[in-house]
């Protein structure tokens with residue numbers, strides 16, 4: 001049996017360090033807004049190459065807080081539009097709608113799976129205030145041109161970096177430092193996962209960072225004084241202590257993912273299966289290894305019969321979900337094709353090269 005993501009094994013590799021970090025946090029007697037969180041914020045900001053990092057409860061909150069802070073700062077107001085790729089996890093879209101803002105779904109390019117830069121400008125209206133790019137599957141979804149389009153139209157560029165910790169541009173700038181602000185998720189299954197929920201915002205904008213910090217603490221920066229109606233979205237000290245350990249090992253973990261991905265790319269030769277387009281090696285941290293197949297469900301069953309667990313990211317696109325029934329009749333053919341054909345093969349820092357060979361043989365034997 002080849003498990004899709006054996007989290008127990010992922011944690012076990014660093015269990016000595018993690019146990020020590022957790023016990024120290026437990027014994028400290030200080031569980032929120034303490035030294036572990038501020039140390040993590042400093043270390044993660046340094047790693048990303050961003051001036052500020054604000055820890056929060058999860059990745060959805062991180063994205064929601066960015067947009068909400070812009071609204072409190074008078075930069076956006078209800079009904080304003082945010083461009084976002086139509087092929088993303090629902091959280092990217094929820095962060096927009098749950099602020100009373102309007103997501104404008106942009107088709108991706110089939111080849112790159114990224115938001116189609118060639119159609120972004122045609123979708124800008126006087127109400128467009130931001131572009132949210134999503135580094136989906138761990139792939140860099142950014143270019144100088146994208147920043148230039150945002151600059152030209154006065155749009156904030158927000159990165160959804162939930163899936164791409166450690167991903168870099170050709171000249172070594174990390175995702176999470178490329179736009180005006182970025183939301184990060186440390187959900188256990190992400191490349192850098194906590195032992196529960198956690199998230200963060202990185203930004204060079206000090207005013208934005210302060211506003212987010214206040215909003216995430218009930219709207220208060222001074223005890224019992226509330227300039228904003230905020231929420232409670234804090235990262236636990238225990239999670240911060242774990243993430244400080246995980247951050248030290250992130251690059252080596254990503255290196256294993258890359259090694260496995262290269263094995264898959266070199267080994268999979270089945271003409272019925274399309275491999276993801278390759279990016280420069282530093283620009284993909286392989287959160288997922290997506291392949292595409294017209295008979296995707298049959299391929300999944302074929303692999304399951306060989307004891308190989310796979311997942312679909314994602315089976316139903318946001319615009320076909322019941323929660324967004326107002327969009328159910330929209331046609332987004334590229335997005336729908338991706339959702340109909342995508343299958344994620346097992347990839348993680350704990351998959352053995354031998355298991356990768358088993359996966360390759362099974363994929364190649366699909367007829």
Ligand SMILES: *Cc1c(COP(=O)(O)O)cnc(C)c1O
Nearest residue numbers: 058059060089091092162185187
């Ligand atoms: C996981 C994820 C999120 C949300 O993160 P949580 O920590 O689970 O709230 C947002 N966007 C994308 C693309 C994700 O994969």
